Amino acid sequence: MHVLSGETKKSSEPVARQTADRPLLSVLRGERRDPPPVWLMRQAGRYLSEYRALRAEKGGFLELCYDPAAAAEITLQPIRRFGFDGAILFSDILVIPHAMGQRLWFETGEGPRLAPPLLDGDFAALAPDPDKLSAVYETVGRVVAGLPAETTMLGFAGSPWTVATYMVAGQGSKDQAPARRLAYRDTRAFQALIDAVVAATVEYLVGQIDAGVEAVQLFDSWAGSLAPQEFLRWVVAPNRAIVDQLRARRPGTPIIGFPKGIGEKLPVYARETGVDALGIDETMDPVWADENLPRGLPVQGNLDPLALLAGGAGLENAVNRIRAAFSNRPHIFNLGHGILPDTPVVHVEQLLAKVRA
Numbered sequence: 001m002h003v004l005s006g007e008t009k010k011s012s013e014p015v016a017r018q019t020a021d022r023p024l025l026s027v028l029r030g031e032r033r034d035p036p037p038v039w040l041m042r043q044a045g046r047y048l049s050e051y052r053a054l055r056a057e058k059g060g061f062l063e064l065c066y067d068p069a070a071a072a073e074i075t076l077q078p079i080r081r082f083g084f085d086g087a088i089l090f091s092d093i094l095v096i097p098h099a100m101g102q103r104l105w106f107e108t109g110e111g112p113r114l115a116p117p118l119l120d121g122d123f124a125a126l127a128p129d130p131d132k133l134s135a136v137y138e139t140v141g142r143v144v145a146g147l148p149a150e151t152t153m154l155g156f157a158g159s160p161w162t163v164a165t166y167m168v169a170g171q172g173s174k175d176q177a178p179a180r181r182l183a184y185r186d187t188r189a190f191q192a193l194i195d196a197v198v199a200a201t202v203e204y205l206v207g208q209i210d211a212g213v214e215a216v217q218l219f220d221s222w223a224g225s226l227a228p229q230e231f232l233r234w235v236v237a238p239n240r241a242i243v244d245q246l247r248a249r250r251p252g253t254p255i256i257g258f259p260k261g262i263g264e265k266l267p268v269y270a271r272e273t274g275v276d277a278l279g280i281d282e283t284m285d286p287v288w289a290d291e292n293l294p295r296g297l298p299v300q301g302n303l304d305p306l307a308l309l310a311g312g313a314g315l316e317n318a319v320n321r322i323r324a325a326f327s328n329r330p331h332i333f334n335l336g337h338g339i340l341p342d343t344p345v346v347h348v349e350q351l352l353a354k355v356r357a
Helices: 023-028 049-058 061-065 068-082 095-100 130-146 160-169 174-185 187-211 228-249 263-273 286-292 305-310 312-325 345-355
Strands: 086-088 103-107 111-115 152-158 215-220 255-259 277-279 299-303 331-335
Touching (some): 023 152, 023 215, 023 331, 049 061, 049 068, 061 068, 061 103, 068 086, 068 345, 095 103, 095 130, 095 160, 111 160, 130 152, 130 187, 152 160, 152 187, 160 174, 160 215, 160 228, 174 187, 174 228, 187 228, 215 228, 228 255, 228 263, 263 277, 286 312, 299 305, 305 345, 312 331, 312 345
Parallel strands (some): 086 152, 152 215, 215 255, 255 277, 277 299, 299 331
Antiparallel strands (some): 103 111
């Protein structure tokens, strides 16, 4: 079975940063903060003029991901501008299949492409190249060197189910039907693919942690597309495996799970995966989430990105509702999904002023 070797990481000891009060990290470890710390998914990206200028200079998206100087600069841009409490690594979830041997590119206006598509789940012919990930670890080191002492460095990876949907179809797909069909038709082949992605993801996150990441987030963008039993097998079990292996190998690193679109299955995900904190998307009622999630579990979210895009009184009212709902548990203020590219910068400034008031 081809997976990524643990030899990709440069050190067996995580990089140590200057001791400081890091509000976001303290919340991930179970402390309530008022006001809550804040960062935004996709905070480093197209809504910022400085990002657009750098991309025009450097080239395509994937080229930026593999250019440590550029990726570090992009990661730091929103920290300099807004003073977010967390810096999220600028990269992409599909660097894992790329390192596992699939070709990866981005079609303008259409999104990512992977080749060959693994419609039968067979990845044995792929030639892994874990050295592709060394640029990501270098990016982390460069960011950490430039971060304010109070800012938490966040790493991430795609969760195995979501990554596998792209690997099987070769691109994004409606309802993730190719991967769902394969999982029903040839469970053994799909399980082998999921297991390989789990192994590669653990190595990748360990590499990030050793380079200086202080907490990690598992993005499961398509977790909501599965039937209940399939959800348990392809979302819960693989994420549990990653959590257990990271805890064994790099104990003390908080893990945020973000299973988008799973609705009432959130409490099951929280209990069964064992994540340290739970990201909640914008479709969830925060009052329901607070009432039904394990007591004391840190939560993150869940402002609608369109409320941020709109700004004004609607944005402020939404902020008030979310903060009130999570006032009695550890809470990180964030969006329910990524910031939209046409979001005005002044609305981000409005959001931060409201949250931090």
